[in-house]
Amino acid sequence: MKHPLAIFHGNESESRALADVVAHYCTCASTRLAGQACPVHAMAAFDQRAVDGLVFVRRTVAPYVRAEWRVPAKA
DSSP, X not given: OOOOOOOOXXXXXXXXXXXXXXXXXXXXXXXXXXXXXXXXXXXXXHOHHHHHHHHHHHHHHHHHXXXXXXXOOOO
């Protein structure tokens, strides 16, 4: 069964960031002999839910990180 390709719903900078992460974690050299894409490429190409989740988290994480590391003022 052929899987549909995932559609990236992010902007250009998010697309570049995803490409950089995929390139960093790619293990295709070790799976090339098996004739398959590595798990990272397979996720980016076919797992729509994962790709949408990555875009969502990238857009919403900043306020949570700032709140987590906010140091309360000394009284």
